[in-house]
Amino acid sequence: KAGVTQTPRYLIKTRGQQVTLSCSPISGHRSVSWYQQTPGQGLQFLFEYFSETQRNKGNFPGRFSGRQFSNSRSEMNVSTLELGDSALYLCASSFQPGSGSPLHFGNGTRLTVT
């Protein structure tokens, strides 16, 4: 079974630009979550989608948005990029939201904002 696939693996953008990251979950998984990982702040939750609906959202500005498609693939978008948005963005999927379902992570997209 293929794992969680995130594209692209690396991105370099300039301040003020926008970026879209993509995540393909494991086949059959309907829940997709996004996390931002930085050395200073650790792993921070961005949002979670299940069956095309955003179920939970972390404490990030409105510049961060996401969506999920009918095939469970998900995208996240960051507009008006700032230097502080440089981070590793991780996507995770699970069969469904629930206390016993572990998360399966992709290898992330490394975003560098210059």
Next chain:
Amino acid sequence: GDSVTQMEGPVTLSEEAFLTINCTYTATGYPSLFWYVQYPGEGLQLLLKATKADDKGSNKGFEATYRKETTSFHLEKGSVQVSDSAVYFCALSEDQKVTFGTGTKLQVIP
């Protein structure tokens, strides 16, 4: 709200040493508990889990026991290898939300 507290790192051990990484949690109900590991350049991967009190999760020589009385889920391994060098995250899941600890970096030297 829910929270997870892990011991500060980095932890540096010699090969074949005993490992303990402490993890305590705060939750309102009966969460499931997880340990994830992140190797350099990769995403997190599930190491082990426990879904109820007194359950012991184990994998690849690592173990952790769900202790409700002490709200703890400490990770242990009897003999670490250089290949265990990574960042370890404790996490809990409750009410369909996942809360991660800050991660503990482990470095094992030959």
